[in-house]
Amino acid sequence: MSPDDQDKLAQEWEQALQDEGDGPEEAPASAPDPAPAAPADDPGDMDPGDEALANEWAAALAQSEEVDLKKEKEQEYLSTQMKDAEFQDFTAQAKGPKPEGSKRDLDFILDIPLDVSAELGRTKLLINELLQLGQGSVVELNKLAGEPLEIYVNGKLVARGEAVVINEKFGIRLTDIISPIERVKQLA
Structure with missing residues (x-):
């Protein structure tokens, strides 16, 4: 066929x-x-x-x-x-007056401890080199003299500054606060 x-x-x-x-x-x-x-x-x-x-x-x-x-x-x-979905209208509630206790109260976070550290520079040493260090030894850091110090809060860079001496104590004068955009770039 x-x-x-x-x-x-x-x-x-x-x-x-x-x-x-x-x-x-x-x-x-x-x-x-x-x-x-x-x-x-x-x-x-x-x-x-x-x-x-x-x-x-x-x-x-x-x-x-x-x-x-x-x-x-x-x-x-x-x-x-099937049936149509029903949604509640929150427009009037959002535009209406706020209740008395709705103001954001951030006082409860003021007592949280933070680890703040200032870094002059970094270096890598072998265990052998570390064991040979003694009083008067010089350790070379990766930064030049006069470069700003880095201030870390809980391990995250938040600011840069310069070292100062006030009443025979060291301190840091903040010269630059890191923007949130720069902090995100440092994470990558």
Whole structure:
């Protein structure tokens, strides 16, 4: 059987199934009809292989219609189960007067201890070099003399400054506060 004959046969089967579906009552889609008779104009043209192919086509079309029918029923069911979402309007509440106790009170964080350190510079030493250090040894740092000191709070750089002596004690005069953008860049 040529491909053109197969296409023609498939179209005829499809037309027959559609005509059957347009009738007053539909047959259940799960039980496909036995192979319909050959078209009236070629009664002796079909051999057993063509008949089997026609049966396969009919079964496939019936199964496809059954799946489509199931999907359609499922969509109908889901559409009856849906309901619109309801949202509360907070506009008036947001624009209205604030209650008395709603003011942010940050006093509770004032007693949190922080670790503040000032760094003159850094260096890396081997354990052997560290063990050889003694009184009067000089350790070379990675910064030059006169460069600003770095001030860390809990290990995060927050400011830079210069060393000063006041009443025989060392101190740091802050010269630059690190912006939040710079702090984020240092994290990368």
